[in-house]
Amino acid sequence: MTILPTSEGKRAGLRHCTDDRGVIAALAMDQRGSLRRALAAASGKAPDAIGDDELTTFKEHVSRVLTPHASAILLDPSYGMPAASARADGSGLILAYEKSGYEATEAERYPTLLPDASAASLKAAGADALKVLVYYDPAGPAEVNDRKRDFVRKLGNECREADVALFLEPVTFAPDAGAEDLVTGKPERVRATIAEWTREDYGVDVLKVEIPVAPAWLASDLLASREHRQRVLAAFRDAAAATTRPIVFLSAGVDMELFVRSLELAAEAGIDFSGVLCGRATWKGGLDAYARGGAQGLEAWLASEGVTNIERLNAALAQHAHPV
Secondary structure, eight states: OOOOOOSHHHHHHHHHTSOTTSOEEEEEOOOSHHHHHHHHHHHTOOGGGSOHHHHHHHHHHHHHHHGGGOSEEEEOTTTOHHHHHHSOTTOEEEEEOBSSTTOOOSTTOOOOBOTTOOHHHHHHTTOSEEEEEEEEOTTSOHHHHHHHHHHHHHHHHHHHHHTOEEEEEEEEOOTTOOHHHHHHTHHHHHHHHHHHHTSGGGOOSEEEEOOSSOGGGGOHHHHTSHHHHHHHHHHHHHHHHTOSSOEEEEOTTOOHHHHHHHHHHHHHTTOOOOEEEEOHHHHTTHHHHHHHHHHHHHHHHIIIIIHHHHHHHHHHHHHHOOOO
């Protein structure tokens, strides 16, 4: 059974983030340090040569061109508020509340919230929902994981008090795993991670989760094997069976073709998922366009290939996703 929030504020926020069917067809554009590095790599510059204004500009163009095709957009308060203002009418706003993001450097990868922000202040700034990323190793040291559990409990209580919906993005990691185990062990790590953070005491409303197999397992030639395909489908079923919260999938930077294939496999496995929060798979081709042609080049790429990407994703969601 999927548990939905009972408070009107949380429910209204989630409604603002869904399409007409009640599916979350959301665009993710909350990258900060990783976006700076990606823009630097595309332009042949050092990361510190990419100014804050370029992050803001990139996000603003992505929001303006793509949110007419998205039920919501995930942005960060640091560089994304102009993009929030540029989003299409009717497109919801999810604000990232974490500071650490994808560039965690310490071994334990403890989550950190933005300073001088709160669930209440972000809601007052226009957020329909908040998102927080937490790195999690199910087999990690007990004292590390206990500290993360306490963090999420406090976060959940804060969101309850502010009456704002909470998306939790638990990203698995395994610092002691070898290369083979990173692939073969991923299904169980994702399942165990979902099982942990779906618990009622954390106050999570939606889980933003990884595809429960490594991208290498999604190769067409491997999936042609009945045995391998059944193994992949079982991974989806086991992961989905662990949750009592709605789940949406993150793209983790894979190409759109591979991400859509993942959603098709989720549907083939017979699981209920409520949509996506899809970032780089939609807009990463715009990095080179921006490096070559500036804002004008980015706009042109977004209006053609970017829109094509998101419309392809929406078609898959229309066929396979279930309402929240």
